[in-house]
Amino acid sequence: MDLSANSNGTSSSEESELYHAQIHLYKHVYNWVSSMALKAVMELGVADVIHNHGKPLTLSHLASKLNLHPSKVGALHRFLRLLTHNGFFAKTKLLEGQEEEDAYALTPPSKLLIKSKPTNLSPVVKGSLHWSSLNMWHSSEKWFTEDKEQTMHETSSGGQSFWDFLNNNPDCIAMFQDAMAADSYMFKIALKECRHVFENLGSIVDVGGGTGGVSKLIHQEFPQLKCTVFDQPEVVGNLKGDGNLNFVAGDMFKSIPSADAVLLKWILHDWNDEQALKILKNSKEAISERGKEGKVIIIDISIDETSDDKELIELKLDYDLVMLAMFNGKEREKKEWDKLIHEAGYSRYTITPICGFKSLIEVYP
Ligand SMILES: C[S@@+](CC[C@H](N)C(=O)[O-])C[C@H]1O[C@@H](n2cnc3c(N)ncnc32)[C@H](O)[C@@H]1O
Numbered sequence: 001m002d003l004s005a006n007s008n009g010t011s012s013s014e015e016s017e018l019y020h021a022q023i024h025l026y027k028h029v030y031n032w033v034s035s036m037a038l039k040a041v042m043e044l045g046v047a048d049v050i051h052n053h054g055k056p057l058t059l060s061h062l063a064s065k066l067n068l069h070p071s072k073v074g075a076l077h078r079f080l081r082l083l084t085h086n087g088f089f090a091k092t093k094l095l096e097g098q099e100e101e102d103a104y105a106l107t108p109p110s111k112l113l114i115k116s117k118p119t120n121l122s123p124v125v126k127g128s129l130h131w132s133s134l135n136m137w138h139s140s141e142k143w144f145t146e147d148k149e150q151t152m153h154e155t156s157s158g159g160q161s162f163w164d165f166l167n168n169n170p171d172c173i174a175m176f177q178d179a180m181a182a183d184s185y186m187f188k189i190a191l192k193e194c195r196h197v198f199e200n201l202g203s204i205v206d207v208g209g210g211t212g213g214v215s216k217l218i219h220q221e222f223p224q225l226k227c228t229v230f231d232q233p234e235v236v237g238n239l240k241g242d243g244n245l246n247f248v249a250g251d252m253f254k255s256i257p258s259a260d261a262v263l264l265k266w267i268l269h270d271w272n273d274e275q276a277l278k279i280l281k282n283s284k285e286a287i288s289e290r291g292k293e294g295k296v297i298i299i300d301i302s303i304d305e306t307s308d309d310k311e312l313i314e315l316k317l318d319y320d321l322v323m324l325a326m327f328n329g330k331e332r333e334k335k336e337w338d339k340l341i342h343e344a345g346y347s348r349y350t351i352t353p354i355c356g357f358k359s360l361i362e363v364y365p
Pocket of ligand 1 (some may be wrong): 013161180181184207208209210211213214231232235250252253259264265266267270
């Protein structure tokens with residue numbers, strides 16, 4: 001007879017395992033609450049208000065600066081309590097008259113929500129948590145069980161691809177391009193570390209370069225370098241260049257303008273292997289005039305489960321599923337990059353981690 005068994009027949013260690021499993025499962029069921037709380041606080045402009053004040057703010061001062069109705073002050077406290085727990089704010093004490101009161105200070109992650117700063121990632125929060133980025137997930141069961149070559153986004157939107165959806169919705173395409181431009185600012189910091197990648201180049205074509213966020217940063221650092229931003233007509237059709245920075249509309253699956261180097265930043269993960277191979281082959285053609293001196297510069301995620309820490313791996317695996325749902329794209333492991341690059345006919349490459357969670361992959365003919 002099991003003496004530690006309870007009246008329901010489970011042992012105390014089994015019960016404890018069950019409760020831990022329940023906590024683990026519920027934690028993952030409610031992961032979205034943290035994301036939505038972050039979005040709400042970003043929309044309210046909490047980080048901006050604390051930043052503009054120049055020092056920590058008590059709840060009542062914060063609520064009054066945010067022009068909140070008094071009935072919502074308690075709710076603000078609860079949003080901030082969760083986000084403080086998650087590392088987005090730090091609680092400190094302030095003397096208010098005779099009394100000490102809790103006050104909220106910014107932490108490095110919430111400083112990335114200050115809209116007046118160039119490192120502002122609010123557009124990423126807004127775009128990634130917009131209904132148009134989330135709706136498709138409700139169609140996962142239909143998508144999994146249907147034998148159709150569709151993305152989850154297409155399944156959920158009557159066959160419309162994410163790119164077609166954006167091109168038909170000017171507000172959403174602007175939001176998407178803002179998010180891309182904000183994300184790219186981190187690249188300015190990385191650019192300082194990898195100047196050697198762009199030195200000795202006379203021209204570069206930034207394929208899928210959007211509205212030119214990345215090319216403008218490269219242009220500032222290397223004004224002599226001729227930069228061509230190459231993207232779909234809906235994105236660059238109305239944009240005017242300036243000196244060494246110009247915009248060209250086209251389709252990277254047809255051909256890519258010639259240059260000494262092709263930049264593919266945040267591009268190949270949008271596409272499956274067959275499509276990525278086509279882009280890499282067209283890139284090889286674009287740099288062919290430079291012979292062995294030409295190169296393709298890829299900036300994308302490289303998953304390395306042997307050396308990345310748990311949080312980093314989780315972020316990369318999250319991104320992988322986002323790419324799958326939106327585009328049938330993928331984040332690639334090192335061995336997958338190796339296979340793709342060699343199949344596209346290149347002879348060698350190097351992978352260097354940059355920008356926190358992305359990698360710089362230099363590929364040579
Ligand atoms: C994820 S965004 C990357 C933007 C930019 N490289 C960056 O890092 O900020 C992908 C870009 O690819 C562009 N794109 C999609 N299909 C394309 C095509 N067939 N030819 C050229 N560009 C394309 C999109 O318009 C979009 O700007």
